[in-house]
Amino acid sequence: MMRKEIAELSEQYKHIFEECADRIWATPEINFTEHQSHATAMKCMKDLGFEISMLEDMDTAFIATAGHGSPVIGILGELDALPGLSQKADVDHYEPAENGAPGHGCGHNLLGCGGMECAYILWKYFEAHNIEGTIKYFSCPAEEGGVGKVYMIHRGAFDDVDFCVNWHPGSGFGIAHEAKSIVLQNYRFHGVASHAAGSPEMGRSALDALELFNIGIQFVREHMTKDTYIHYAITDTGGRAANVVQAYAEGQYVIRAKDNTELKAMMKRVDKIAKGAAMMTETEVDEPEIVSAFSSFVDNTTLADVARENIKECMPMQYTEEEMEYLKKFIACGSKADTGELIDEEIHEDRPSSTDVADVSWVVPTVMINVPTWAIGTPGHSWNITAQGKSAPAHKGMNLAAQIMANIALDMMDKPELIEKAKEELKTNLKGRTYETECLIPKDKKPVPIY
Ligand SMILES: [Zn+2]
Structure with missing residues (x-):
């Protein structure tokens, strides 16, 4: 029942976030210069009624809050693009929209807006059922090397959060357990x-x-x-x-x-x-x-177990014939061109990544999932991803990610002992270490673009 309602809410409001993701796709900006994307995302959340707060020295980060009381659920989002990955939408060979310009070659336009959608449908669900809880959407700058989340941690952004959910667009489903x-x-x-x-x-x-x-x-x-x-x-x-x-x-x-x-x-x-x-x-x-x-990722199996159950509910990914035809064009130019595979039917849990989401996992129990948004075999950080970034399969994956994250949050709230268990697990896994002593970036360092 709960999952059905969440799916209906996503269906009702998805156009807002698809539009926002497309707009951000069209203004690709790299680390700490995401001014237009930031303004687009912030306006969207403000118009929806979220309360917006900012952080010192971080003019492309914001926190959007809704609801009240406990628990406090964190949803992480990113908006930054990559240098040199400009590409025309839907074109299945390299053809930059603007030579040498940045492009959304990691799908962060979807990542951010999927998080925003999750925050909104969760809030609507809380309202409909009179549920107590605070939703905080974190719009985090400069994931690509600039480690925006580290500076947000240093500014106390996550201090009152009970657990965080996060996703990354991809070519299959997955749960991260490791990051270097x-x-x-x-x-x-x-x-x-x-x-x-x-x-x-x-x-x-x-x-x-x-x-x-x-x-x-x-x-x-x-x-x-x-x-x-x-x-x-x-x-x-x-x-x-x-x-x-x-x-x-x-x-x-x-x-x-x-x-x-x-x-x-x-x-x-x-x-x-x-x-x-x-x-x-x-x-x-x-x-x-x-x-x-x-930092490396502090795995939280309590959250990962809840995530796995929710991902299973959505598998395999269902595409219309038209969507499949679209994906086939891009499968033909990726690493699975010769295998005959059209969709990925596994939940991948063995693919280490490198992300500043891992830094958040030191201070708050955190789970990071992958949801398919582009063709199987599409290389990471590529023009192929930019090309597929505002397609129907991309939107479908983004909306599904929003639902899965909302369902994870609701499952955790349904059994509050799970939230305590996730916190205990974090404490155990830290083995007495603290983020403060482990983080290599000094607390007083100001955010700087790395390229
Ligand atoms: Zn990425």
């Missing part, structure tokens, strides 16, 4: 400039140091756990003239590890390599600047 810890940091080397032929003995090359640093990193790869990755980009070579010894060089390094403990240990090793490279070249290296950092 990640740090993105800059290393800067300083040397001495000199004429490369006239007085080479006077020069100390920062670029040599950076190159040796990278060579050291290639050698350490053999001695890392299989869960650890290091990626790098040379962001400043120090100059374009080969006959000058480069006095400055800079690189950006991303380290991924299973959890925060392994990440911190790896960061120390990378640091030693940087210092070694500086010593070899008689240059100096600054302490690395941490630009952003994601």
Whole structure:
């Protein structure tokens, strides 16, 4: 009965959120610059009657609140796009809408509006049944590397929340149990400039140091756990003239590890390599600047179990013939082109991701699900996703995600002991650690765009 009513509410109001998602799709903006998308989403929630609050130094984040009393249910949403993934809607080959412009290549236009829809239908359900409870929709900026949620945690946004639900668009159903810890940091080397032929003995090359640093990193790869990755980009070579010894060089390094403990240990090793490279070249290296950092995910099986039951109710995904024809165009250009699979019939629970939702999982019991919105075999972060971002299957997935999240919340409220159990589980899984001591981003750091 409850699920049927939630489905009916979604049917009644879905046009509001589909329209909002399409509008956000058309104004793709990257980390911490989501001004138009933010204004669109905030106006939508305000017009629906939600109370809006803002956070210090975060002009593209907002919290929309409705209902009253306990429990407090958190719904997480994102709106940011990705650089360079502009693409014309519904076109099944690469054809940017605007060359070099950003695009919704991760489906966050759907992610955000699906969360908003969940918040609204849940509120309507509370009203219809006189249910006590507060709904908080968190519009979180800069998930793609900028870790907006970390700054929201530091500003106390989630302090009164009992549990959080979240989803991500995808090509199948899923529940996240893992996310890697990640740090993105800059290393800067300083040397001495000199004429490369006239007085080479006077020069100390920062670029040599950076190159040796990278060579050291290639050698350490053999001695890392299989869960650890290091990626790098040379962001400043120090100059374009080969006959000058480069006095400055800079690189950006991303380290991924299973959890925060392994990440911190790896960061120390990378640091030693940087210092070694500086010593070899008689240059100096600054302490690395941490630009952003994601925590690992604290799994909550209490919430995941409730999520699984609700996902099962909706499987397999039902498409009309027309929708299936649409999806087939994109299946043909994805990784499942030759398998003959048209829809994914499993709930995937073994796909680790990297997201700042994981940071929230340290402070509030949190569940993250996946719901299909695009063709099976569609690569992540791609023009293919941008192309499918305002299609009928995308809308269908978004509306379904809103319903599943609302049903998870209602199931948890129906048995308040589950909320307590989820909280206890979080406490147990933290093993005495706190977010404050584990988070690599200092509390007083202000949000900055990472690209
Ligand atoms: Zn994403």
